[in-house]
Amino acid sequence: MDIKDEALYLIMASAADIRNKNMELIKMLLAKDYYVLVITTNQPYDVLKKNYEKNEIAMEKIFIVDTITKYALGHDHEPVTNCRFINNPADMTSIGIAVTESLSGLKGKKVSMLFDSVNSMLIYISSQNITKFIHFVTNKLRLLNFSGMFLAVEKGLDPDVLTQLTTFVDEVVDVDKIPEKDS
């Protein structure tokens, strides 16, 4: 998949493949010298880190906003330099602050944000609020001239919501419809 600097993408994948897509996109972004901010709403930091390491993905240029670990554990995770843990995945204000602060900390660098995923966020937040949140994040990314990718499962989204989301991004990419090629 070829990506343009500072562009925003909605990446559609099958439910079974979304975890692999996270890995593939991270690899591709790092290969293009991006710093990556991952907002994870489904895979906890510890599992993401282990999977990245297993796939020989260096963590130095990866920053994470983890919305699920602390909520599932019911207590604090030990502090980690490259990860911010949110108390509750439904707390959009805290997620918004964490994303804003993380992006501001990367100002001046070549940055891409990976949002994984719209579908798992739907468990905790209404589609109306998710749409508002994604609008807020895409505005931030555009102001900072950063690139961004929002992972979603097409079949899990109402066509009206999908249409709204497509208005916030530059391109919608259905990864199941593009031929495999080396990054």
Next chain:
Amino acid sequence: MNNGTTAGTVRDLEALVASLTELIDVQEKVVSEQSERLKQNEEALRESNDRFLVFIKEAAMRLKNPLEVVEENLAIVVNDIEHSESEPQNVSLQLRIQIKNLEQIRKNIIELNQAIVDHSGEMSDASKQFLIG
């Protein structure tokens, strides 16, 4: 026929016409009111159906899709266990997340049921309690 009788008949006819005109006016008013009420009812029904459709679509997104997320997550955990690819604390954390996800999905179902109960007049209290309890 004398003039007096003719004048009386004309007066009777005029009175009948006036009475009929009044009746027609009343009928027109009633028909107009009924038609307005029907229009309002149709509009309310259409709005209610639109709201219900929006609600059903949101419910599908927040029930069907999240269950698929949990299903995939559990399949990954099982695969990790079978291939000894995850440390016990990570397996435990991933399962805890699925418990939280299922808790939230249950809350979302109750929220959906509550909306159905609120819009349904003909339901026994026992049924209502079953749906939202």
